[in-house]
Amino acid sequence: QFHPTGIDIGRDPAPLATEALRGEGAALINQRGERFMLSVHPDAELAPRDVVARGIFREIKAGRRVYLDARQAVGARFADAFPTVFAACQAVGINPALAPIPVAPAAHYHMGGLATDDLGRTTVNGLWAVGECASTGVHGANRLASNSLLEAVVFGARAAADMDAQSPPERSILLLTPPALGGRGRDMKTMRQVMTRFVGLERDGVGLAQALAQISALMAGLKAEPMAQNQAMAALLIAAGAYQRTESRGGHFRTDYRRTAPDWAHRTFLTLKDALSIAERARAEQGSGANALFAAAGT
Ligand SMILES: Cc1cc2nc3c(=O)[nH]c(=O)nc-3n(C[C@H](O)[C@H](O)[C@H](O)COP(=O)(O)OP(=O)(O)OC[C@H]3O[C@@H](n4cnc5c(N)ncnc54)[C@H](O)[C@@H]3O)c2cc1C
Numbered sequence: 001q002f003h004p005t006g007i008d009i010g011r012d013p014a015p016l017a018t019e020a021l022r023g024e025g026a027a028l029i030n031q032r033g034e035r036f037m038l039s040v041h042p043d044a045e046l047a048p049r050d051v052v053a054r055g056i057f058r059e060i061k062a063g064r065r066v067y068l069d070a071r072q073a074v075g076a077r078f079a080d081a082f083p084t085v086f087a088a089c090q091a092v093g094i095n096p097a098l099a100p101i102p103v104a105p106a107a108h109y110h111m112g113g114l115a116t117d118d119l120g121r122t123t124v125n126g127l128w129a130v131g132e133c134a135s136t137g138v139h140g141a142n143r144l145a146s147n148s149l150l151e152a153v154v155f156g157a158r159a160a161a162d163m164d165a166q167s168p169p170e171r172s173i174l175l176l177t178p179p180a181l182g183g184r185g186r187d188m189k190t191m192r193q194v195m196t197r198f199v200g201l202e203r204d205g206v207g208l209a210q211a212l213a214q215i216s217a218l219m220a221g222l223k224a225e226p227m228a229q230n231q232a233m234a235a236l237l238i239a240a241g242a243y244q245r246t247e248s249r250g251g252h253f254r255t256d257y258r259r260t261a262p263d264w265a266h267r268t269f270l271t272l273k274d275a276l277s278i279a280e281r282a283r284a285e286q287g288s289g290a291n292a293l294f295a296a297a298g299t
Contacts, residue, residue: 001143001251002201004052005068006106007088014106015088017068019145022046024081025073028056029100030064050142050251053105057201060104067100105201109148111139111251112241115269120159126169128159137267141250187218187228191235199239204256208243209286212279215239233272240275241268243282 005021005028006014022028022045028037040055041047047055056066070078078097079086089096113135120128120136131152138151198211219232245268247261248254270278 001049001109001111002053002057002105003108004049004056004105005101005103006108007085008065008102008104009088009092009094011088014104015085016106016108017085017101017103018082019049021068021070021074021082021085022052024070026068026070027073028052028103029067029069030059031067032064036066048142048250049145050253054201054253056103057105066103068103069100070096071098071100107196107200109143111141111143112238112267116155118158119162120155121162126166128163130155130159135267141252187222188231191215191218191232195235195238199235199242202253202255203242204254205243205246205282206286208239209279209282211239212236212243212282216276216279236279237270237272237275240270240278240282244268244278 003016005017007017027035028045030036036059037044037055041051059066075097089101110132113133114122114129116122116129116134116136120130122129194211194214198207215232215236222229222232242252245264246257247264248258249260
């Protein structure tokens with residue numbers, strides 16, 4: 001899921017301009033001062049998150065910068081009402097009470113994840129998953145703001161109670177410690193670029209095939225680095241799921257399948273083996289187009 005209004009000030013990760021600002025009446029304008037969302041959706045700035053994110057994305061793709069203008073709606077109340085956003089803007093010399101905030105969509109939340117049941121159990125005996133890494137199905141294709149914390153609290157309690165009721169495990173699994181997080185810099189940069197370009201706000205079959213080919217190649221080179229390989233594996237599963245879902249729904253938008261298809265109104269579950277065979281199929285189906293992209297990218 002992409003958040004519509006990351007604050008576009010060159011920080012990584014981008015701080016967010018909370019959606020409550022649009023709720024207060026802040027307007028999205030492009031560099032010409034046009035409220036472009038009026039022509040995108042009847043609810044304009046208050047359209048669903050994915051619609052607003054794509055509206056902004058298309059303006060930026062067309063070469064126009066986008067701003068969130070809270071001058072009239074919030075104005076002098078800004079610092080008190082939205083202190084976090086105010087501080088992020090102030091840090092780069094923007095006073096959002098007096099000037100529009102530059103914004104761009106940002107990758108925000110991972111809908112989907114490890115398949116779990118109502119108690120947070122995965123298909124691996126003795127392994128529970130809760131929170132953003134789990135796929136409970138509660139978010140559909142377009143998580144509503146704040147539902148992830150609700151999900152973490154509800155399923156966290158359920159999983160804890162379920163674990164409590166079990167006898168202690170006979171053996172424990174070796175955990176990788178957080179300092180090992182993150183792959184090799186160059187590979188991670190490439191993977192982020194591939195995901196942004198081909199598995200971003202708008203996808204199509206040719207681009208997804210290209211992403212699958214590049215991620216598979218990266219994965220093969222990361223065998224000695226389990227954390228980086230895990231990240232590549234997650235990317236591969238996301239791209240494979242997007243390739244096989246030949247429709248658009250919520251945060252998943254295919255320019256070659258723009259409509260929502262009733263037949264796809266369900267979750268999909270993939271193993272790594274499934275994802276690799278989808279990558280093979282994509283290579284065969286999209287071969288020439290994906291190869292042309294591959295050559296154009298020079299990678
Ligand atoms: C800017 C921002 C604003 C948000 N605002 C909202 C909001 O208003 N409302 C809402 O509902 N949701 C919001 N979300 C989403 C929500 O914050 C997340 O979905 C939620 O925090 C996920 O919690 P989690 O415990 O599943 O994962 P995390 O909070 O990501 O915790 C995972 C932890 O596991 C650790 N870890 C990772 N790998 C390992 C390892 N191998 N070994 C040991 N430890 C490991 C990490 O260091 C981390 O501490 C927001 C997200 C962002 C980014």
